[in-house]
Amino acid sequence: MVDGEAIRSWLSLFATEVARNRDLLTQLDSAIGDADHGANLDRGTSAAVSAFGTADHSSPGSVLKTMGMTLVGTVGGASGPLYGTLFLRMAGCAGDAERLDAPAFAAALRAGLDGVVARGRAQAGDKTMYDALSPACDALDDALAAGRDIGDALSLATAAADAGRDATIPMLARKGRASYLGERSVGHQDPGATSAALLVAAAAQALSGQVSA
Amino acid sequence: MKKLINDPANVLSESLLGVAAAHPELRVDHEHKVIFRADAPRPGKVGLVSGGGSGHEPLHGGFVGHGMLDAAACGEVFTSPVPDQITAATNGVDGGAGVLHIVKNYTGDVMNFEMAAEMAGATGGAEVVAVVTDDDVAVQDSLYTVGRRGVGVTVLVEKIAGAAAEAGRSLSDVAAVARRVNAEGRSMGLALTSCTVPAAGKPTFDLPADQIEVGIGIHGEPGRTRVPLAPAAELARMLVDPILDDLDFAGDGVLAFVNGMGGTPLIELYLMYHEVDRLLAKAGVSVARSLVGNYITSLDMAGCSVTLLKLDDEMLRLWDAPVRTPALRWGL
Numbered sequence: 001m002v003d004g005e006a007i008r009s010w011l012s013l014f015a016t017e018v019a020r021n022r023d024l025l026t027q028l029d030s031a032i033g034d035a036d037h038g039a040n041l042d043r044g045t046s047a048a049v050s051a052f053g054t055a056d057h058s059s060p061g062s063v064l065k066t067m068g069m070t071l072v073g074t075v076g077g078a079s080g081p082l083y084g085t086l087f088l089r090m091a092g093c094a095g096d097a098e099r100l101d102a103p104a105f106a107a108a109l110r111a112g113l114d115g116v117v118a119r120g121r122a123q124a125g126d127k128t129m130y131d132a133l134s135p136a137c138d139a140l141d142d143a144l145a146a147g148r149d150i151g152d153a154l155s156l157a158t159a160a161a162d163a164g165r166d167a168t169i170p171m172l173a174r175k176g177r178a179s180y181l182g183e184r185s186v187g188h189q190d191p192g193a194t195s196a197a198l199l200v201a202a203a204a205q206a207l208s209g210q211v212s213a
Numbered sequence: 214m215k216k217l218i219n220d221p222a223n224v225l226s227e228s229l230l231g232v233a234a235a236h237p238e239l240r241v242d243h244e245h246k247v248i249f250r251a252d253a254p255r256p257g258k259v260g261l262v263s264g265g266g267s268g269h270e271p272l273h274g275g276f277v278g279h280g281m282l283d284a285a286a287c288g289e290v291f292t293s294p295v296p297d298q299i300t301a302a303t304n305g306v307d308g309g310a311g312v313l314h315i316v317k318n319y320t321g322d323v324m325n326f327e328m329a330a331e332m333a334g335a336t337g338g339a340e341v342v343a344v345v346t347d348d349d350v351a352v353q354d355s356l357y358t359v360g361r362r363g364v365g366v367t368v369l370v371e372k373i374a375g376a377a378a379e380a381g382r383s384l385s386d387v388a389a390v391a392r393r394v395n396a397e398g399r400s401m402g403l404a405l406t407s408c409t410v411p412a413a414g415k416p417t418f419d420l421p422a423d424q425i426e427v428g429i430g431i432h433g434e435p436g437r438t439r440v441p442l443a444p445a446a447e448l449a450r451m452l453v454d455p456i457l458d459d460l461d462f463a464g465d466g467v468l469a470f471v472n473g474m475g476g477t478p479l480i481e482l483y484l485m486y487h488e489v490d491r492l493l494a495k496a497g498v499s500v501a502r503s504l505v506g507n508y509i510t511s512l513d514m515a516g517c518s519v520t521l522l523k524l525d526d527e528m529l530r531l532w533d534a535p536v537r538t539p540a541l542r543w544g545l
Contacts, residue, residue, distance in 0.1 A: 026413065030413070030418065033434065034291050034410075034417065034432040034433060034434050035291075035410055035413050035417045035433070036289075036290075036291055036292055036410065036412070036413075039412050039413075040289070040292055072295060072296060072328065073295050073296070073297050074295065076266075076289055076292040076293045076294060076295050076321065076325065077266075077288075077292045077293050077321035078293075078319075078320040078321035078324055079321075080293075080295055080321070080324075081321070081324035081327075119324060120320070120324070174359075175320065176320045177319065177320065177434050179359050180351075180352050180362065180430060180434060181434070181437070182437060
């Protein structure tokens with residue numbers, strides 16, 4: 001079961017990974033965007049970690065809400081509303097439950113993905129964070145349906161997110177600033193898909209110890 | 214990186230301290246990083262709010278004042294402001310007649326303004342109408358993309374819609390004028406150099422000394438094509454031809470706007486204006502008004518953009534109406 005404390009470790013680990021990959025994210029963004037993804041996301045996730053220190057984390061929903069509100073309020077750009085909406089929708093789906101079992105966690109992540117689609121109107125193959133998150137959600141659902149535990153399922157989701165991230169390299173960008181480059185966006189890995197893959201990998205690392213019930 | 218800064222992390226907040234000190238006719242909310250007219254909100258007047266990433270100065274903060282914006286929400290450099298900032302700006306200019314959001318068509322700006330408008334709707338705040346500018350002909354518009362970027366025409370929308378609001382027109386009227394300006398305006402830009410975001414510390418893209426980027430936006434994002442540097446007469450053609458191909462500018466007269474990207478001196482901008490003016494004359498386009506200078510910039514990027522706006526009588530009258538802001542002032 002995943003409780004508020006587990007969600008907090010997941011998102012804190014994500015913040016650590018964003019900080020560690022800050023320059024990589026910015027470098028990917030300077031090739032096809034405006035060179036701010038690493039700095040902006042790091043500002044938001046660091047602020048969220050500070051907010052976790054004082055905010056209520058008695059339930060997964062409360063931690064996810066703190067994360068979402070903090071990102072919307074500090075990141076700016078497109079990443080703020082997109083990641084913010086992801087976590088706020090997850091919070092809405094998790095509700096007041098004190099713990100989430102594996103299918104409930106997967107359902108919350110799926111709700112977050114739906115929120116990203118509603119906010120950004122992205123589809124598969126547009127070269128965005130969706131291209132890493134969507135295969136991860138599918139892999140997570142499939143693995144749980146096949147009876148795997150949450151650790152195994154999140155490992156498979158991580159592999160799917162990484163493959164989805166790598167698959168953005170040959171894509172022609174159709175959303176965000178990268179889309180202005182047209183053909184010149186081809187051959188570059190999408191920074192949003194890269195940070196989204198970090199989020200899934202952090203979940204595998206932080207939540208795999210949580211035995212599914 | 215050689216810049217007049219203390220700490221890359223504090224560039225925006227320290228710059229706003231300067232704005233406040235230099236312009237007592239403005240009020241700066243340092244917590245939310247919003248620049249207001251000191252007399253906002255004005256009862257019965259439609260409030261005009263714009264905003265976006267910083268680094269395009271004087272846009273938007275330099276256009277706050279009589280006859281133009283009531284408030285500008287300032288995001289970090291090249292990063293949209295967040296909904297809280299936009300909400301603070303909206304509430305601060307709500308004089309009971311509604312608030313117009315002028316938003317440049319960038320994914321982040323559109324989403325953050327949308328979230329702020331949703332929050333205003335959910336909390337019973339001001340009536341908000343948004344007008345999105347998308348005048349950059351360098352971007353091919355299609356159903357499957359985010360559409361054209363908002364660039365030079367944004368300055369003209371803020372001036373003309375600002376004059377309409379100052380004249381006491383209703384929210385729907387002011388929004389309609391703003392949309393008409395956007396629909397009748399087109400822009401195209403080029404960069405001679407990249408620009409350096411203070412937090413990044415190095416140029417956003419590498420551009421060899423003998424190459425230029427054509428079809429750039431205002432964020433140091435690379436353009437659509439890279440070509441060898443050419444004389445100004447040819448560069449002017451690279452900017453004017455795509456604009457004239459996109460919209461028929463024959464008729465009553467246009468506003469011709471040659472804008473500097475921040476790192477190009479006025480002497481070159483006027484030289485370019487001459488080339489643009491000649492091309493327009495040759496194409497049978499009559500110029501009724503002009504604007505030359507650095508108005509919507511991209512930090513220290515060298516280069517320029519050309520914007521043409523097809524004026525009708527009403528737009529012309531509103532363009533000529535008095536304006537008093539740090540960056541644009543006449544008639545007062």
